[in-house]
Amino acid sequence: MAFTAFSGPATAAAEPAARRRSPIALFLLLPGIFYLVLFFVTPLISLVITSLQAPDPLIFGQYVNAFNWQNYVTVLETYWPQAIRSGGYAALATLFALLIGFPLAYFIGITLRPYPLIQSLALVLVIAPFFISFLLRTLAWKQIFSTEGPVVGLLSAIGAMPAGSSITGTDFAVVFGLTYNFIPFMVLPIYATLVSLDLRLLEASNDLYGSPATTFRTVTLPLSAAGVMSGTLLTFIPAAGDYINASREFLGSTETTMIGNVIEANFLVLQNFPAAAALSLILMAFILVLVAAYVKRSGTEDLL
């Protein structure tokens, strides 16, 4: 499955030894590789070129190719609070997704193993959010958290919150939305590692007088580490670049702007293409460093 994409070692072992050389390989590879070069590599080069452009001295709002690396300094000086906020929100959302997602994956992969039918239905429930519009789900939370909504009503009735105040537009609401939206990305890879975990290992640990906590720490957790790793990446990457949850029309406010919002605004609204491109490349570099560190730590050479 695609969700184990980052977990590497589990699939690497299954690689067949006998591969042939053949011109057919070229025929199979070339169209797809050509596509990736044309629509992934060249856009990145376009971004680099755009990020170095300077304003046209003659026409206002136009940009000319230059080597204006100063753009990077400017965007970092202007938008460092949003950049740090994005990292913080994404890290918190990843942590909460792990806290909710790991027990859920354990429940489906191990607790429900004696009941295969319930197990597959539970798995459907985890992926169910994928089948309903991401934006409508987020708007549903916005309305649930709105000033007239049930949560504020309840909290102000018990005096935990002043009446008429709002939850939307706060750090809490944005992190909540990010956590909610990316939980399935956390659950699925962890489930994939736990579902094939040999239960006899847990029994053995128990027989050797390992307490449940010791068993978890020394057996379950190391054996599901690959899933936790790929789940963490699959949650953190989209969360760091997201701009829906933090947008003013959804769960955010002007106080919760993330780097995605800034890139979107600079590109599509302000038409300040160099700034948007420079920010995109900074975000990508940050994510790639993170991914490289992860891949290196997990010691895998096979990325897929």
Next chain:
Amino acid sequence: MKGFGKYAIWAYSIMAFVFLLIPIVYTIVFSFNDSRRTNIIWNGFTFENWLTVCEAQGVCQAFGNSLLIGVAATLLATTLGTMIAIALVRYRFRFRSTTTLLIFLPMATPEVVLGAGLAAQFLQAGVPKGIGTVILAHTLFCLSFVVVTVRSRVLGLNPALEEAGRDLYGSPFQVFWRITFPMLLPGIVAAALLSFALSFDDFIITNFNRGADVTFPSYIYTAAARGIPAEANVIASAVFFLAIAIVLVAQLSAAARRRKLAKA
């Protein structure tokens, strides 16, 4: 202690499921709301929205565009991705690790970067943005997911079956279409469904490359500022029910097959 832990994980997981389902139930319930102008406050139950879906300005047009884009991008991505997946497992070639990296990187790149990159390229090349550019963009991000999904299926294939086909004087063409392809089909179908789901619900990459054309998610995004019509909830709910039905049928038939195999 052990018994308590067992109850605790049941309770915790059921709470997590409820949490996951709340916005879905909310969206479906509000598709039946007798709303006048905005669909925020509950006004009473009605089937009206379901019967007159297309009367809301532009909803069905946006939905149609999303279907068209999803089908086109899925066909392209599934074809290109399946070919790459077969080559990766079955053949030896130079630049293998470069190829793997090239397939992996789009999955590790935030959508906003992919979207901005493609938009910058279309801008520099002077390509007008619209449905066509959205299809090209969606094909790109679906491609890597297709490769990963189909590749795991190719890895699980027993090469002896194809060898048997060759031994029985099957031409390479016959061996592929009669043996390899049918055995890969479940993986290809899974990849195609995943592609379609990714494409259909994508907003960020689409928003950078759609120009003036509207997809279903971009319709919702624009409408969010002035209030979503209940008809959008109707379409989302209908798609949800359809998708769940497909998945349930697939899961249950797989379970039935396993049971039959276990008996035999």
